[in-house]
Amino acid sequence: MVVSMKDVEHVALLARLELTEAEKHLYAEQLNAIIDYMGKLQELNTDDIPPTAHVLPIHNVLRKDQPRPSIDRNEALQNAPRQEKGLFKVPKIV
Numbered sequence: 664m665v666v667s668m669k670d671v672e673h674v675a676l677l678a679r680l681e682l683t684e685a686e687k688h689l690y691a692e693q694l695n696a697i698i699d700y701m702g703k704l705q706e707l708n709t710d711d712i713p714p715t716a717h718v719l720p721i722h723n724v725l726r727k728d729q730p731r732p733s734i735d736r737n738e739a740l741q742n743a744p745r746q747e748k749g750l751f752k753v754p755k756i757v
Contacts, residue, residue: 666694 671691675682682690736749745752 664698666691666698670694 668687668691671682671687671694675687740746740749740751743751
C-alpha cells in the first residue's frame, strides 16, 4: 500500500489541518516509511509467540473493596443547586 498525496490531503481535511505542499510531501514520505516498516514486521514468523496485551508483566494495584459508611444524604444534598424529594434535580435532557 502506498500513501498518495490525495490520501494525505484527505486525512488533513478530516483533521481540519491546513498543510503546505512541502508538509504534504513530508507526511506522505513518512507515512510510506511507516507502512514499509510494518510490511517488514509482517514477514516475521510469530507462530510460536503467544498474544500479549503488554510487553511487561505489570498488574493493577487495587485495594480490596471494604464496605464502610457513606456520606449522609442531607450532607450530600446541602450544596445541590436544586433538589427534590431527597434527590438531585437536573434539567431534562432529551
